[in-house]
């Protein structure tokens with residue numbers, strides 16, 4: 167329907183250059199080498215993944231680096247069917263919070279490796295508490311997509 | 321102690337406005353000053369609630385907003401969360417420096433990109449953004465935990481959308497006006513499974529203004545001022561994975577507000593609530609956290625009919641955010657609606673019971689990272 171007033175389209179593109187800092191640089195460099203690293207808080211004992219320079223609870227520096235396993239369990243998940251501008255991939259896809267073995271927080275990533283249009287497979291494989299493991303990308307750029315996704319382990 | 325009153329309220333419709341953002345802002349602010357019989361130069365100061373680049377395509381949006389709010393030659397400030405704008409305005413009255421403060425929140429959702437691309441930018445560019453985390457994704461993951469941990473059913477969550485869109489039919493300012501059945505909600509597309517399309521808020525336009533006044537000034541400005549009696553706010557961690565999404569900061573924010581207002585039994589002492597529920601199930605979860613029902617009892621609570629328009633504690637008689645979602649302004653809309661219920665000026669969506677105490681809630685961030693609770697009294 168034609169509008170009774172004029173509108174004007176305005177697209178904005180601006181470059182930002184974010185510093186990763188020492189801790190996140192080391193975390194992402196680790197991904198390139200196939201390692202998932204966290205940091206442990208000496209105060210409360212929590213292991214954070216991705217690694218943090220400080221514990222947001224105790225508000226003190228984390229001091230110890232730990233390797234966590236590239237596997238864990240699904241804490242919760244959603245199957246994304248909605249399409250939107252600038253989306254990271256074509257839906258459908260699954261985003262989940264995964265607790266990696268040896269860590270104390272949820273790690274955000276994709277779950278994949280099976281046919282999402284198959285209702286039977288979805289029901290069987292996508293369960294809270296289900297075990298999943300990381301699938302590494304054949305091409306690595308020291309970023310979060312060095313992990314392609316996590317796949318359910320039968 | 322000095323008291324703060326809301327003396328007047330003005331709001332625009334949530335539907336797409338044909339006016340420019342500046343004119344749209346001006347109309348509502350002109351209306352509230354006319355209602356109060358105040359000239360622009362007589363207002364003490366101004367606090368805006370508006371959001372920059374993503375919600376208006378402007379940087380330092382307040383620079384553009386000031387003229388339409390009437391802030392020329394005045395002291396002013398701005399917050400992106402309009403419930404914060406409200407409390408900053410109240411603090412200016414409490415400081416004793418100002419007798420009146422105009423708080424205005426504004427957005428034209430119809431002009432900016434959809435909510436999901438915008439809220440994708442809440443995430444940092446190296447970790448959350450590349451794996452597709454946005455507000456709806458986190459809400460859907462929160463809903464799944466809510467269903468699984470407490471055995472609340474999808475139908476009970478869908479009932480919130482049926483209730484709020486039903487209430488919105490009586491609100492002339494509501495954006496999404498459509499009678500929906502439980503079957504309609506359940507059959508709407510599972511956009512972020514288990515979230516369904518009709519359980520997600522739309523994207524609306526909206527300008528809302530409240531005029532605040534000191535106790536003495538309020539009595540000359542209004543026959544029925546509404547008093548601020550409690551306020552609380554609390555923030556959670558940034559990363560959704562660092563939190564238990566079902567145990568957020570709302571109980572802490574509510575307890576602070578209740579303590580200040582002298583409320584020890586919120587379910588009985590609060591007469592009506594306007595709760596910020598961009599996703600249907602969140603109203604049930606937030607109502608648990610506000611102490612209206614017990615932990616995990618949100619589903620049973622809506623089944624009981626308590627939060628219905630004619631129930632014992634009506635929630636979102638305006639239709640809430642599921643009906644009208646002027647994103648950064650939605651918190652101040654809740655506060656304005658709560659005030660109108662106390663003033664008995666809500667019109668067709670005025671609740672049947674006598675309202676002496678009303679609660680308004682606002683939230684922003686992934687899965688309710690931050691919550692504000694405002695208690696208003698007659």
Ligand SMILES: [Zn+2]
Nearest residue numbers: 207210221224
């Ligand atoms: Zn710690």
